Amino acid sequence: MKKHFVILISAVLLLLTFEMSAAAQNRNITLNEAQNMALRNNPNLRNVGEVMYQADLLIYKAWAILLPNLSMDGSITRNNSETKMSIPDFENIDPDTGEMPMNEIIMQDLWGEKFGFTANMTLFNARSIPLLKNAYDNQDGANFNGRHQKNDLLFAVAGAYYQVSSTKKMIEVAEDNLENAHEFLKLSQTRKTVGQATKIDVLRAETEVMNYEKELKNANDSLQLAKTGLSYLIGIKGEYDISEPEAVVPLDDSLESLKQKALKDRLDLKVANLQKIMAERYRTEVWTQWIPVFDVTYNWSWASEEGFSGKNDSWRLIFGANWSLFDGGYRVADLFEKSSQMRIAKNQADQLSLDIREEVEKGKLAVLQQERNVEIAQKQLELAEETHNLVKRQYELGMASSLDVLDASTRLSNAKSGLILEQLRYDIDALQLNKSVGVYNPLAMD
16 A cells, blocks of 8 residues: 555656646746846846945945044053152141141052043034035936946847747748748659659759758757847746747837937936036045034043042043145145046046937937838748749749749748848847937837
């Protein structure tokens, strides 16, 4: 009984393992799922969170200029000797005899002990104003940079996904070509049997089958390569399949409107403009170093020697000001350096604006061109299909040669492949246009 039970359990586990393996191999991933997987698994994108964390810490560092500083100190000192001093006690003079008692004061202990703490707080430091503003702007810049990297990753995943989809279609074309080649070989062999074709016609048909078998194998290899590229982008292992993606819809607006939208929404341009503003503030921060710094300090200390006060502890409150008038020319050199960095940041932002305008204009023209190419490729495919059907019927009736059939088959195959490639280029160009305009998700139209 126990043996049968073990066999039953083993069979169930084997069945479950088989079903899980089959399910894993038949995974069908949509484009949105692929993008979400990439966002979760991409190592570079995980660093965005670290950059944001460091930007938050920079704000804390900027506030540290104005927040209180607390410090404690203590020491134990072994002196070479103990030093005492006797001083008259005027308060306790004997009125009858006039004798004045003497008090001993320890000026130096053999083992001197000291302990204390100091609190310091800046009341006004002009440098803190531009530094704090830059810290918060740096946080915004880190956020924009993170979203920009995310946008680039989504675009890369979408491009790889459409590449896989196109490769799958190329396999379908190769399978259709191979099927047509087998039909042509069968027809050639039949016609040779009845004396309507020659050995050369059969050899040509056999060569055509071999060529399309090679084409099918190459298409399968290309699909595996395309899937490998997508796999590393989204972080998936094992066999999987993809769903047919929706057609990419490019932003449909006037060229000038697209340019203005790009200049308003492009995240990298927002970062460049922030860096320009921050560079101006850093130069202002150098100027503020000539303004006095005001602070307040509180100090409390305890010592084993009482001294003249007769007390072991003491405290003091200090209101201070520090005005650095000349530091050897370092601030002047720093001011010139910050001015140069400000000009560089401005030039980079201006150049990026020009590049964005050019990118949008080229992207718009590329989409229009590819839209026309897809239409032409569709018409060419229709003509190639009609021509292939006519030549095939003529060959069956003995009105066309095998060379005519092979030529028509080649033209049909090229037309099918050409349409797939032109459609892929259109999808990629449409994605690129949406990305260049500043759409956060390359597939989203809102």
